[in-house]
Amino acid sequence: DAMVIQNPRYQVTQFGKPVTLSCSQTLNHNVMYWYQQKSSQAPKLLFHYYDKDFNNEADTPDNFQSRRPNTSFCFLDIRSPGLGDAAMYLCATSRESTGTDTQYFGPGTRLTVL
Amino acid sequence: AQSVSQHNHHVILSEAASLELGCNYSYGGTVNLFWYVQYPGQHLQLLLKYFSGDPLVKGIKGFEAEFIKSKFSFNLRKPSVQWSDTAEYFCAVNARGGFKTIFGAGTRLFVKA
Numbered sequence: 500d501a502m503v504i505q506n507p508r509y510q511v512t513q514f515g516k517p518v519t520l521s522c523s524q525t526l527n528h529n530v531m532y533w534y535q536q537k538s539s540q541a542p543k544l545l546f547h548y549y550d551k552d553f554n555n556e557a558d559t560p561d562n563f564q565s566r567r568p569n570t571s572f573c574f575l576d577i578r579s580p581g582l583g584d585a586a587m588y589l590c591a592t593s594r595e596s597t598g599t600d601t602q603y604f605g606p607g608t609r610l611t612v613l
Numbered sequence: 614a615q616s617v618s619q620h621n622h623h624v625i626l627s628e629a630a631s632l633e634l635g636c637n638y639s640y641g642g643t644v645n646l647f648w649y650v651q652y653p654g655q656h657l658q659l660l661l662k663y664f665s666g667d668p669l670v671k672g673i674k675g676f677e678a679e680f681i682k683s684k685f686s687f688n689l690r691k692p693s694v695q696w697s698d699t700a701e702y703f704c705a706v707n708a709r710g711g712f713k714t715i716f717g718a719g720t721r722l723f724v725k726a
Binding site: 503530539540541542543544547549556589591593596597598599601602603604605606607 | 649655664707710
């Protein structure tokens with residue numbers, strides 16, 4: 500029944516230790532997004548894929564990378580997490596990227612950086 | 614740059630009270646507008662959306678929103694809230710023809726039984 504799955508739900512890492520968050524979808528959607536949401540703030544788009552085409556937001560730090568090996572999976576890599584990267588990371592999908600498409604969200608991964 | 618402002622961060626209502634959550638956006642062009650909801654322990658999900666036609670949009674669970682272009686607003690309403698409406702509500706906007714959705718910071722609604 501789950502459509503957008505994120506693993507793990509909770510991730511604890513140490514300052515500077517690389518971490519990878521994963522997202523998978525059963526909707527066969529073309530577009531996959533990664534958002535960062537800090538406490539009491541709006542979700543902020545980091546980047547998105549349309550199929551294999553990667554689109555980075557201008558203000559996304561270089562510390563954040565992403566991979567989409569196939570339609571179903573997308574990964575968020577944080578190369579050297581800092582304390583300021585502690586947040587909820589949301590994965591979402593949409594069928595197309597016309598702007599009117601509904602986004603389907605996963606439950607999120609809460610990242611803690613020690 | 615586009616931005617979305619939600620007026621209230623926290624709202625507390627009693628059951629059967631009427632609800633109106635404010636949302637204003639800044640963007641000069643044509644927009645698509647959304648309200649998403651996150652129930653406790655669940656993921657964000659679409660409540661309703663507007664991109665053309667009747668500016669009064671009806672969504673799930675008795676919610677509706679009205680697009681007022683002259684006020685750059687898309688307020689969410691429900692005539693009579695239930696305890697099960699306790700959730701966080703996010704207004705979102707993207708530019709027509711674009712994909713990037715800008716979210717507001719959310720409004721946490723708590724409905725007292």
